[in-house]
Amino acid sequence: MKRIGSFFCVICSAFLLAGFLPLQAIGQSNVSVKSTVTQTTIYTGERIQLTVEISGDFNDVSRPELPNFQGFRLLSNTPSTSRSFRYVNGQSSTTYSYSYQLIAQQQGDFRIPPVTVTIDGEDYQTEPIDVSIVDRNDAAQSGGSQRPDIFLQLEVSDEQPITGQQIISDVVLYFQDGLEVNSYQPVPGWKAEGFWKEELENTQRPQATSTIIDGVRYRKARLLQFALFPTKSGELQISPYEIVVSVRSTRSRGDSFSSFFGGFGGNQRQVELKSDPVTLNVQSLPAAEDSYYFGAVGNYNISRDVSAQKATEGESIEIKTRINGTGNIPLITKPEYELPDGLEVYEPQENSQLNRRNHQISGNKTFTDVIIARKAGHYTIPEQKIAYFDPSQNRYVSQTLPALNFKVARNPNTVANGPSAGTMPVSPVTGLAAWTTPAPTDLLSHWWFWIGLLLPIGLLVVAYWQKRYTDRMSNDRAFARSQKAADTSNDRLKRAVELSEKGKVKEAYNMLQKAITGFIGDRLNLSEAGLSNKDYIQALEQQNIDAELIKNIRMLLDKCDSISYAPTTTPEYLKSHVGLAQSTLEKLKKVL
Amino acid sequence: MKNIKRLFFWIILCVLILPTHGLGQQSPQATFDQANELLNSGEYERAITHYQQLEKQKQWSGALFLNLGISYQRLDSLGKAKYYYLKASDFEETASKAQQALSYVNSQFSHQSAVLPKLPWDVATTWLQKNIGASTLLAAAIIVLNIGILLFIARWFIPWIPSYFRMGSFVVIGISLLIMATAFYTQYISDRYREAVMVTEEASIVENPQAETSLVSQAFEGYTFTVDHRRSGRHPNWSYVRMSNGLYGWIPTENILIL
Structure with a gap:
């Protein structure tokens, strides 16, 4: 009854205080309900304490509605209660605690179901708690543990994380009854290669809870807590963690819930403890469907904005990209944006704030792009799709950042002092310009080069041939006679026709004969005098000349011989012989 | 009658097609004038687009390159401005203005490069390239060759010519033949080695055409290089360059514009 009365006093006081608070503060509801047990592994027959803690800003709260417990028996429906009230920075906060005693009755693994509490007319439920109950006799028969009476262990929240995923690593100290830990000191220099690590804040002193390992009761206390972010995939090992603890042996007091830090006394000693290394199998990130992933793993809210909608030429404008949430904030890189031309971009600034409380790394990171527009106009930075990986959903979450628009006005000072105002010595050339088309640069592509090269070569060849001919004509008499034979015979034939027209038939036939024999003699380089017709015929026969041709020649020569002694012959008759002689000599030219 | 109809059809077709063709291809002077107006009104990027359209169509002039350089300079892209001023300096009508602009723009760069004097032979080759040209040399060589051949032949046929x-x-x-060889050598040097201007703010000159290799020097916007095209041809996206201070190395091609 006394407790209940006190409880009502507190309630009334809380209501009075709430009446003085601004309405806005009253309207805010930030209530948390959680249940805890003193041990999660106990022997049959042992007691554990179930505590339901309600904290936040509220007006009315009901007593917890307890569920049916399997494996346990509730000692009393009436809980022991405690409450506290805080008023910090205009925010009030009340905490109620209801504690119940449970006795373990059956061996096995049991779950303490959720406890329901009605706060301001709304039902809240706690998370269920798993508890193992071990039979004391079975534990005694198992022969006890091989473990030392005090040891250190690294316990990770996930042994198969994804690259970049936040995992929590607890440094947990286990020690048996009869030992009392006075203090501990971490050995500096712990490295977690392949991980980015951040130590998490823990405002509470380490609390020892009881547990049973291989049938032996230990007390365990989480000393430190780290957030680790794997930076690469594969098998990664967290190196051993070392601490120095100051312990002392105590007489068994049978109180397994004694304070973690005992007082100083006898049998005190320093023990250096080292945990076993922990191997993690880090999975690589799934292949991204697109290139919008920018290195963030976790759960984020991303936004961006521009510092000014209007600016002047040369004035700096900031584009801020804000990323807040939970995850690998220190490892996030800036998303890349497509910026329009005419903007001068400077090295982006980076600012991050990490929150190490609540057993995780959360916070925000801000990237500030500083840009300067060099000319007036409307600028639009197009919308940008970005993606981060959410391990809880095991997928990439994409988000579209809206387009940013701003206007840059001309800076009158820039115009006055601009390049055209005198600093730049040259002004643009306007008016008519002389246009040219670039000529081919390959020399061999010029037509005149080939003409100019081949023409003198051809000229040289022709001239050389002509020179050789001239030289031979003047030096080689036989060659000269042979070359001139046709012309000489033609002249003689014309002369024969002229003589016949003048009535000099005899001289004409002599000339005809001379034309024929002269041609044969010149061609075959025969003696110019002293040869008979027969000699010429023989010479032709030695050249394997066609017999018909030789026959014609012989006939003509015989005619010349006989007709030179028969002066009655007419000029027409001679002309027929001249014609025959011409055709015969033409044929002879081809074979001699 | 049928022939008249066919003739009439072709005339109509020509009348319809010819103006369309004329409109599709604007004259270079008209595009240039349009670009100049944009430049004067401060729309530098649009002006550059028009100027570069002419450049791509191989319609070149000193005024075009000079105005391109001025446009880039007003956009504070000094490397590209220098590149176009160098191009404008090759044209007689704008050589003087381009040299003035080059002097000014060179003084604006944040980093200045030391310049090692060229070897006399390189100076001579450059002089020949700039002032005479390989084609002119070759034409002169062809004329002299023909004169020599004619003189040689004349001696065969004209006895009174002295021996x-x-x-x-x-x-x-x-x-x-010597002039011809010089023409081809000048052309070879011109084809193999080209001047280039760095147009990005900063880049590394490295020993080998790889991302991870020893650093030779750091280069900055406005530095000029001599690019060896023969060696660069074996490595896409990389250029083998001689810096003006005499150092050799590789630079990503995206950082330079080759003249």
Whole structure:
């Protein structure tokens, strides 16, 4: 009854205080309900304490509605209660605690179901708690543990994380009854290669809870807590963690819930403890469907904005990209944006704030792009799709950042002092310009080069041939006679026709004969005098000349011989012989 | 009658097609004037687009390159401005203005490069390229060659020509071959080695065409290089360059514009 009365006093006081608070503060509801047990592994027959803690800003709260417990028996429906009230920075906060005693009755693994509490007319439920109950006799028969009476262990929240995923690593100290830990000191220099690590804040002193390992009761206390972010995939090992603890042996007091830090006394000693290394199998990130992933793993809210909608030429404008949430904030890189031309971009600034409380790394990171527009106009930075990986959903979450628009006005000072105002010595050339088309640069592509090269070569060849001919004509008499034979015979034939027209038939036939024999003699380089017709015929026969041709020649020569002694012959008759002689000599030219 | 109809059809077709063709291809002067107006009104990027359209169409002039350089300079892209001023300096009508602009823009760069004097042979080759040109040299060589050949032939057929003409013709032909060789060498040097200007703010000159290799030097916007095209051809996206201070190395091609 006394407790209940006190409880009502507190309630009334809380209501009075709430009446003085601004309405806005009253309207805010930030209530948390959680249940805890003193041990999660106990022997049959042992007691554990179930505590339901309600904290936040509220007006009315009901007593917890307890569920049916399997494996346990509730000692009393009436809980022991405690409450506290805080008023910090205009925010009030009340905490109620209801504690119940449970006795373990059956061996096995049991779950303490959720406890329901009605706060301001709304039902809240706690998370269920798993508890193992071990039979004391079975534990005694198992022969006890091989473990030392005090040891250190690294316990990770996930042994198969994804690259970049936040995992929590607890440094947990286990020690048996009869030992009392006075203090501990971490050995500096712990490295977690392949991980980015951040130590998490823990405002509470380490609390020892009881547990049973291989049938032996230990007390365990989480000393430190780290957030680790794997930076690469594969098998990664967290190196051993070392601490120095100051312990002392105590007489068994049978109180397994004694304070973690005992007082100083006898049998005190320093023990250096080292945990076993922990191997993690880090999975690589799934292949991204697109290139919008920018290195963030976790759960984020991303936004961006521009510092000014209007600016002047040369004035700096900031584009801020804000990323807040939970995850690998220190490892996030800036998303890349497509910026329009005419903007001068400077090295982006980076600012991050990490929150190490609540057993995780959360916070925000801000990237500030500083840009300067060099000319007036409307600028639009197009919308940008970005993606981060959410391990809880095991997928990439994409988000579209809206387009940013701003206007840059001309800076009158820039115009006055601009390049055209005198600093730049040259002004643009306007008016008519002389246009040219670039000529081919390959020399061999010029037509005149080939003409100019081949023409003198051809000229040289022709001239050389002509020179050789001239030289031979003047030096080689036989060659000269042979070359001139046709012309000489033609002249003689014309002369024969002229003589016949003048009535000099005899001289004409002599000339005809001379034309024929002269041609044969010149061609075959025969003696110019002293040869008979027969000699010429023989010479032709030695050249394997066609017999018909030789026959014609012989006939003509015989005619010349006989007709030179028969002066009655007419000029027409001679002309027929001249014609025959011409055709015969033409044929002879081809074979001699 | 049928022929008249066909003729009429072709005339109509020509009348319809010809103006369309004329409109599709604007004259270079008109595009240039349009770009100049944009430049004067401060729309530098649009002006550059028009100027570069002419550049791509191989319609070149000193005024075009000078105005391109001025446009880039007003956009504070000094490397590209220098590149176009260098191009404008090759044209007689804008050489003087381009040199003034080059002097000014060179003074604006944040980093200045030390310049090692060129070897005399390189100076001579550059002079020939700039002032005479390989084609002119080749044309001169062809003319001299023909004169030499004619002199040589003349001695065969004209007896009164003195005998030393023959020796003289050999000398003339030899000179022509020497000029021709110089023309081809000048062209080879011109094709293999080209001047380039760095147009990005900063880049590393490295020993090998790889991302991870020893650093030779750091280069900055406005630095000029001599690019060896023969060596660069084996490595896409990389250029083998000689810096103006005499150092050699590789630079990503995206950082330079080759003249």
